[in-house]
């Protein structure tokens with residue numbers, strides 16, 4: 001399987017890349033800073049230099065041509081810059097969808113967010129903007145003709161993975177390690193029959209392979 005990851009240098013994207021490369025898949029991705037290439041290669045992957053906020057649909061299509069499936073795990077992160085959130089978390093996804101069409105690729109796994117995440121906390125205004133941008137991207141993708149999966153992880157941690165999750169259309173928002181999110185993504189990519197589904201994933205007790213296999217039934 002040939003996989004292209006937008007966000008390959010990130011904490012989740014790099015974990016996905018390593019898992020897939022270790023399995024023998026061909027992995028590449030988009031990275032923004034030349035000095036990141038050595039780290040990407042150390043994962044067993046390759047990369048194309050580019051910024052999803054400024055690249056054109058055609059340039060992105062050229063970078064992803066030949067891939068079987070895309071993973072979008074990029075995010076503008078915790079910054080008080082609504083325009084950057086729009087450019088990456090919303091418009092970056094729209095641009096990726098356009099590039100997939102140009103490249104003739106149908107599969108996209110989008111890493112999104114629980115809509116109720118941290119709504120009980122007093123988060124900065126930019127957090128609401130981030131949540132709205134993520135939802136707009138989800139809506140746009142759901143209404144596309146692509147073979148999408150939207151995976152909404154709960155709050156991400158860098159704790160070691162457990163190999164177990166709770167995964168379904170609706171979960172309670174708690175937290176989950178990036179290791180377990182990455183393993184869930186890698187497992188989902190091997191199940192193309194799981195398509196056009198919004199899934200929530202959080203820490204839980206079901207082995208990841210079983211949790212994903214259940215979705216195919």
Ligand SMILES: NC(=O)c1ccc[n+]([C@@H]2O[C@H](COP(=O)([O-])OP(=O)(O)OC[C@H]3O[C@@H](n4cnc5c(N)ncnc54)[C@H](OP(=O)(O)O)[C@@H]3O)[C@@H](O)[C@H]2O)c1
Pocket residue numbers: 006007008009010011012013030031032033050051052053054072073074075076077088111112113114152153154155156157178
């Ligand atoms: N943090 C949470 O608790 C949480 C919860 C639910 C969902 N999520 C979502 O889960 C995903 C992964 O989160 P994470 O914390 O693991 O990610 P992360 O470590 O913050 O990585 C973000 C990735 O996006 C890339 N990126 C940012 N702006 C970009 C641009 N303009 N063009 C291309 N790439 C760009 C970064 O590249 P650089 O290395 O160049 O910065 C990096 O590879 C994100 O979509 C996030 O919104 C996060």
